[in-house]
Amino acid sequence: MDKHLYNLPDLESENGEWDERAHSRQGFLRLCFWSVTGLSLTAVGGGSVRFLLGHSLTAPAGEWIEVGALNELPPGQMHRVTYLLRTTDLWRKGELRGVLYAYSEDGSSYTVLSGTCTHLGCNVRWDDAQQQFACPCHLGLFSRQGEVLSGPPPKALNRLETRIENGKLLAFV
Numbered sequence: 001m002d003k004h005l006y007n008l009p010d011l012e013s014e015n016g017e018w019d020e021r022a023h024s025r026q027g028f029l030r031l032c033f034w035s036v037t038g039l040s041l042t043a044v045g046g047g048s049v050r051f052l053l054g055h056s057l058t059a060p061a062g063e064w065i066e067v068g069a070l071n072e073l074p075p076g077q078m079h080r081v082t083y084l085l086r087t088t089d090l091w092r093k094g095e096l097r098g099v100l101y102a103y104s105e106d107g108s109s110y111t112v113l114s115g116t117c118t119h120l121g122c123n124v125r126w127d128d129a130q131q132q133f134a135c136p137c138h139l140g141l142f143s144r145q146g147e148v149l150s151g152p153p154p155k156a157l158n159r160l161e162t163r164i165e166n167g168k169l170l171a172f173v
């Protein structure tokens with residue numbers, strides 16, 4: 001066995017021959033130690049990096065989705081639409097479910113709001129009787145236009161970009 005393989009100190013000549021079995025055992029234990037250490041560092045380090053990166057590597061959920069045909073979106077009514085986006089990052093594939101609300105005052109222009117509460121991300125619900133959005137998590141309230149009426153939400157519901165194509169309303173989520 002090559003004594004330099006494990007970076008061992010030179011033996012004094014009076015100590016006689018190398019004890020190959022001792023060196024093998026020592027080398028084996030050293031190999032085990034560094035293997036376990038390396039694996040542990042990889043696991044902990046990889047997990048930490050993944051934690052720090054969070055969803056920053058997730059492909060942006062920028063996608064046009066169909067809200068509905070215009071003739072199915074009568075003015076004055078709030079329309080709830082759910083959607084599903086497929087996402088990927090370096091480690092995994094996932095699904096992103098979302099809710100949005102569309103309405104039109106006059107049938108010529110449309111407003112589409114994200115249904116995700118701006119406080120901690122729960123889905124808000126439209127309360128037709130109260131004519132407002134209510135978040136079930138911490139009782140945040142939003143107006144029909146998405147402005148904060150009360151509760152902890154720090155800002156209005158996100159207003160989504162829209163376009164009309166072939167008689168259908170699309171929203172960019």
Ligand code: FES
Nearest residue numbers: 117119120135140
């Ligand atoms: S998540 Fe909506 S009020 Fe807290």
